[in-house]
Each structure stands twice: as structure tokens, then as C-alpha cells.
Amino acid sequence: MAESVAGRVFSVLDAFVDAPVTLRLTEIARRTGLPVPTALRMVRELVAWGGLERGADGSYRLGTRIRTLGAAAPCPRGLLDTALPALRALTARTGGHADVVIPAGGTALCLVTGARLPPHATAAGKVLLAHGLLTVPAAAARHTPRTRTAPGPLAAQLARVRASGLAEAHEEYHLGELSFAAPVFRAGTLVAAVSLTAPTTAHSPRLAPAVRRTAATVSRALDGQG
Amino acid sequence: MAESVAGRVFSVLDAFVDAPVTLRLTEIARRTGLPVPTALRMVRELVAWGGLERGADGSYRLGTRIRTLGAAAPCPRGLLDTALPALRALTARTGGHADVVIPAGGTALCLVTGARLPPHATAAGKVLLAHGLLTVPAAAARHTPRTRTAPGPLAAQLARVRASGLAEAHEEYHLGELSFAAPVFRAGTLVAAVSLTAPTTAHSPRLAPAVRRTAATVSRALDGQG
DNA sequence: GCCCGCGTTTTCGCTCAGTGAAAGCCGGAC
DNA sequence: GTCCGGCTTTCACTGAGCGAAAACGCGGGC
Structure with a gap:
């Protein structure tokens, strides 16, 4: 290069x-x-x-x-615009924080907040990892006692993410916080993840399907606009 | 070049x-x-x-x-992060759309939405113009009947903006829309503007001070972090 | 004062990366 | 079939770019 x-x-x-x-x-x-x-x-x-x-x-x-x-780059701008209504609906329904996350500079970039997340310790990061849009950092940091850093279990988890179309992280990044994420596709290829972050006290069985549905909605909206 | x-x-x-x-x-x-x-x-x-x-x-x-x-470019990223809480509060209090705006490529760039604004027809643009971070485009477009394009009155208005620390635009960009903006300083130099856009039906006397206060809050936050 | 060391900048002759006119290719219109 | 417009490849020329080495500038030790 x-x-x-x-x-x-x-x-x-x-x-x-x-x-x-x-x-x-x-x-x-x-x-x-x-x-x-x-x-x-x-x-x-x-x-x-x-x-x-x-x-x-x-x-x-x-x-x-x-x-x-960077601001003129079309994809994520369009992505954010398209995703926003669905994200707002998800926030309203669940009370958590909804975001759409893309790979950028080796980390997971949240388009709504602008935050960067460590790939291996967040649900959105795991979705991007599972589909090869990111790679596990050489030194995977341990953010909480529940962060998984060992390559073996992580790889197994990524395989499950690929299979199920859903990732989760329980207090792996911040204590008291859990997150779910699901893949967003444009024209059949993965471009981002929808993620939902909520306190661990939230009723999680209801969150996962909502995240999955939101991601599907965004994917459909992206394909609809060419 | x-x-x-x-x-x-x-x-x-x-x-x-x-x-x-x-x-x-x-x-x-x-x-x-x-x-x-x-x-x-x-x-x-x-x-x-x-x-x-x-x-x-x-x-x-x-x-x-x-x-x-673009996401790694330091100044605006940090700027956006620091400004977000204050912007959210401003939105919550007024119901309008709050944004932080920087000069970029000859136009005013909104960091939250990514939109580009014409400098001479928006409140935020006028703040940046007034302090020399932007220049009036050679052909200042007339977006609505209320857009000011004549250099004389515009210069006078910019002087007032400098003096008062507040800019406004009434339906100069889009009909039915008004905006206020106030300067944001980092270490004493102007780096951005906080802007608030609302329908003309909004109760404007309450908006201006809120915008001014928000800009001051952001400036203080910027200086606090070195 | 002097000298040393480190980071930055300039010099300069060699050479190969980059150039662009021209030719070739592909697909769509007629 | 032929034409036409846009994309891609070829190829011989050449000057833009290269980088070792030298010069510069500055702080800090003594």
C-alpha cells in the first residue's frame, strides 16, 4: 500500500x-x-x-x-437519517438508549452519540466482529469482571451471534448495564448494527425481539431507498 | 494545487x-x-x-x-461530546432543534445533523461570519423573500451580532422557521456556535436567553477540560 | 559562555513512478 | 450491422518525488 x-x-x-x-x-x-x-x-x-x-x-x-x-460521506449520514425514526420508536418502547453503530477506525462508532465502543465488550461490537467488519483488538481490555477476553469463548460466542442474528453483553463494558444488538443489512451485506443499552434492571426478555425487529425495519428502509 | x-x-x-x-x-x-x-x-x-x-x-x-x-478529527468530536448534554437540555426546554455549528469548507456545518447551512441566511452562520470564521459567499443565494443578500445591511447586522453575542434569522432560510445562535469560545477564541431552530409560532422572547445560556455553558465546559 | 543531542528542515543528483495521447474494448441506441 | 460515449489498457517519455546527508535551531547541562 x-x-x-x-x-x-x-x-x-x-x-x-x-x-x-x-x-x-x-x-x-x-x-x-x-x-x-x-x-x-x-x-x-x-x-x-x-x-x-x-x-x-x-x-x-x-x-x-x-x-x-467525513460529513459529506453519504452512507452513514443516510444511514442515520433512515434509522432515526425506528431508533426513536425503540427508545420510546423500551426506555433504553438506542443507537446505530458502524465500524470505524478499528472500533465501533455510535452514529447518534458519536461514542466509540470496544468491539469485544459490547453487543454492537460483537455483531460487527461476528461478520468480519471489525477484528478483536490485540490486547482486549477487561472493562469489568464480566468482560470476556479469552479468544476461545469469544469465538464461540461470535459464531452464536452469526447464527442467531442477535448479540448481547451483560455488564461487560459497564457494571449495571446490559446491551443487545442486531445486524443491519443494505443490499444483503452487513453495514451496521442496531444496539440498545439499558440498566440491568430492565425486563430483558422483551428487549431482544424489539432490537431484532428494529434492525429489520432499518434494513428494509435502506433497501427501499436504493 | x-x-x-x-x-x-x-x-x-x-x-x-x-x-x-x-x-x-x-x-x-x-x-x-x-x-x-x-x-x-x-x-x-x-x-x-x-x-x-x-x-x-x-x-x-x-x-x-x-x-x-472524519470521526477521528479531534476538535469537533470533542466539541460535540461536550456540547451534547447542554444541547439536549436546550431541546427539552424549548422544543426546537438545538445544534452546534462549526465552519467547514466555506459553509456552516451542523455537528449533530451533519447538515450544511448557508452562512448569510442562518443565525449560526451569522455568528461565524461575524467573527471571521467564514466569509460571505460571492453569490449569496436568496432562499426566501426574507433572505438578506445586500452587503451593507448584512455588515451592519454582523456588527450587531458581535456586540450582542446573539444572532437571529427569521424565515431567511426556510419559511415558517426562525433560528437563534450564540458564540461558543474555547480558551477565549470563538470555535463554534450553538443554534436553535424552531417554528415561527414558538414564543421567541424565551428562546434567545436560553440559547445564550447554553452557549455559555458549552464554553465553560470546553475550558474546564483543558 | 560553550558544547551536545534531538527534532526539524533544506540540498541535490538519481531514477523510476506517474503521465496522458492514442488505441482498444464494451454495451447500448438506432 | 454501424455509430457513439464512456471505461480501460498500453507504452515510451520525463520530471516529480526520493532519501542520504548535511545544515539548522533550540533547549539543557555544565
């Missing part, structure tokens, strides 16, 4: 995913494996364009141009 | 701003001024990276990688 000018530019941008918000030139060179002068040239072009910004201290951060483009 | 490989890549991406969601190769070449084979090569590299996606019909759209990066 790094064997063309374009590839080098991309790798510089990629260096900012899963990284501190600001990076110094040397750090960018290290992360991309590029020689420092080369990294400098890439970075300069990016700054001139607006894809990167240079801080007062000389460090670099992602710039407004990237943000503009 | 188009005189380097990187510049060409960027111009391809820029072609998708203010454009239909999908573009065909020929259209990209036309918009960028690139020869078709060159455009094809750029586009292919972008697709390989994930910055563009190719639709079933052969057309191109912005891809997930761009979205990932």
Missing part, C-alpha cells in the same frame, strides 16, 4: 486513527515507516490542502477538510 | 463536496480538470485505500475510510 505517492499520503492520514489527537513529525514518520523528509513532504501537502492542521507547538492534527469530507 | 500527485488526489476528494452523492468517472475528470486516465488512477488508489467506494453501477462515492477519519 505504501508503494505510491497516494499510498504514502493515505498512510500519513491513517497514522492519526487510534492515536493521540496530535502527532509530531517524527512520530508520524515512525508510525508510517516513512523516512522523515518524505513524511515532511506528505504532511506539508496535507496541511496546504487542509487535511491536516499545524498546531502552535509544531504538532499536527487532522484538519477541517477531513471533517468536511 | 493540482500540480502534484497529492494535489490531484485531493482534488478528486474535493470533487465530492457540494456534489451529488455519487459521481461517475467522467464527471470526476470534468470537475477536477484531470485527464480521464489520470482520474481513473487516482480513483483506483482511493478505492483501494477505502477513501472511495465503487457502487454496483460503477459510480463512486466517499467511503468508510473518510468517515473514520
Whole structure:
């Protein structure tokens, strides 16, 4: 991938995913494996364009141009718009927090709240993992005593998720919180997950089918709009 | 700008701003001024990276990688996270739609909805204009009979916005809709605007102070977190 | 003051990645 | 069948990009 000018530019941008918000030139060179002068040239072009910004201290951060483009990217915007009514209905019916979640930068990104979730410890993350849209992080963090980090049981659970079309997580991310998630398809391929988070005191047998139905509704709406 | 490989890549991406969601190769070449084979090569590299996606019909759209990066862009993400509670409270109290708006790509970008607003016809846009974060577009479009397009009155209004710390727009963008906006500062410099949009039937005297208070709350929250 | 070390920036000659006109290909209209 | 428009491939030329090395700038130790 790094064997063309374009590839080098991309790798510089990629260096900012899963990284501190600001990076110094040397750090960018290290992360991309590029020689420092080369990294400098890439970075300069990016700054001139607006894809990167240079801080007062000389460090670099992602710039407004990237943000503009990200906001113009159609799929998730359309996805959120399409999903919102169904999500609101789900919230109203269950009282939990409903969200639609996509893979982004190695983590699960909630489109409504903008939060990033650890894939292995949340229901939505497990849906995305189960279908290969995310991969289990090398060091899967243990967020609570109930977080599953061992590869074996996790893989078995993912197989069940694939088979059943439903994922759940009981206090694996935050204590006192459970979540359900179901896959959303566009034109037959998985693009996101609908997730519902609620206190563990909620009556869970009623939640799972509701999440599944909502995900199906969103999928149908996506296909309906071409 | 188009005189380097990187510049060409960027111009391809820029072609998708203010454009239909999908573009065909020929259209990209036309918009960028690139020869078709060159455009094809750029586009292919972008697709390989994930910055563009190719639709079933052969057309191109912005891809997930761009979205990932946009979500990783630090300032607005943090901004949105910090502002959300206050925005929700504002919505709850007034019934209107509350948003936080930043300058991006020459227009006002709503972080919650992702919508782009014309600077001169919306309250949030006027706040950003008044403080020089945006400039009045060369051809200021007239969206409704009440849109102000004449430079003189507009400049006077911007001066008032600066002085009062509050902007408003009455049916200047959409009929039946009014909006208020107030500036958000981080470390003393203006970074965004809080805006509230409501039907003209809303009781406006109560809205303006609420917007002002919300903006102040967000500013304080931003400064509190370093 | 001086020197050292680290990060950043500039220089410069080589070379191969990128270029784009032209030709080929495919599919749809007539 | 022929034409036409858009997409893709070919190919020989060339200058944009490369990166080792050198220069610069700055803080910190002494």
C-alpha cells in the first residue's frame, strides 16, 4: 500500500486513527515507516490542502477538510437519517438508549452519540466482529469482571451471534448495564448494527425481539431507498 | 494545487463536496480538470485505500475510510461530546432543534445533523461570519423573500451580532422557521456556535436567553477540560 | 559562555513512478 | 450491422518525488 505517492499520503492520514489527537513529525514518520523528509513532504501537502492542521507547538492534527469530507460521506449520514425514526420508536418502547453503530477506525462508532465502543465488550461490537467488519483488538481490555477476553469463548460466542442474528453483553463494558444488538443489512451485506443499552434492571426478555425487529425495519428502509 | 500527485488526489476528494452523492468517472475528470486516465488512477488508489467506494453501477462515492477519519478529527468530536448534554437540555426546554455549528469548507456545518447551512441566511452562520470564521459567499443565494443578500445591511447586522453575542434569522432560510445562535469560545477564541431552530409560532422572547445560556455553558465546559 | 543531542528542515543528483495521447474494448441506441 | 460515449489498457517519455546527508535551531547541562 505504501508503494505510491497516494499510498504514502493515505498512510500519513491513517497514522492519526487510534492515536493521540496530535502527532509530531517524527512520530508520524515512525508510525508510517516513512523516512522523515518524505513524511515532511506528505504532511506539508496535507496541511496546504487542509487535511491536516499545524498546531502552535509544531504538532499536527487532522484538519477541517477531513471533517468536511467525513460529513459529506453519504452512507452513514443516510444511514442515520433512515434509522432515526425506528431508533426513536425503540427508545420510546423500551426506555433504553438506542443507537446505530458502524465500524470505524478499528472500533465501533455510535452514529447518534458519536461514542466509540470496544468491539469485544459490547453487543454492537460483537455483531460487527461476528461478520468480519471489525477484528478483536490485540490486547482486549477487561472493562469489568464480566468482560470476556479469552479468544476461545469469544469465538464461540461470535459464531452464536452469526447464527442467531442477535448479540448481547451483560455488564461487560459497564457494571449495571446490559446491551443487545442486531445486524443491519443494505443490499444483503452487513453495514451496521442496531444496539440498545439499558440498566440491568430492565425486563430483558422483551428487549431482544424489539432490537431484532428494529434492525429489520432499518434494513428494509435502506433497501427501499436504493 | 493540482500540480502534484497529492494535489490531484485531493482534488478528486474535493470533487465530492457540494456534489451529488455519487459521481461517475467522467464527471470526476470534468470537475477536477484531470485527464480521464489520470482520474481513473487516482480513483483506483482511493478505492483501494477505502477513501472511495465503487457502487454496483460503477459510480463512486466517499467511503468508510473518510468517515473514520472524519470521526477521528479531534476538535469537533470533542466539541460535540461536550456540547451534547447542554444541547439536549436546550431541546427539552424549548422544543426546537438545538445544534452546534462549526465552519467547514466555506459553509456552516451542523455537528449533530451533519447538515450544511448557508452562512448569510442562518443565525449560526451569522455568528461565524461575524467573527471571521467564514466569509460571505460571492453569490449569496436568496432562499426566501426574507433572505438578506445586500452587503451593507448584512455588515451592519454582523456588527450587531458581535456586540450582542446573539444572532437571529427569521424565515431567511426556510419559511415558517426562525433560528437563534450564540458564540461558543474555547480558551477565549470563538470555535463554534450553538443554534436553535424552531417554528415561527414558538414564543421567541424565551428562546434567545436560553440559547445564550447554553452557549455559555458549552464554553465553560470546553475550558474546564483543558 | 560553550558544547551536545534531538527534532526539524533544506540540498541535490538519481531514477523510476506517474503521465496522458492514442488505441482498444464494451454495451447500448438506432 | 454501424455509430457513439464512456471505461480501460498500453507504452515510451520525463520530471516529480526520493532519501542520504548535511545544515539548522533550540533547549539543557555544565
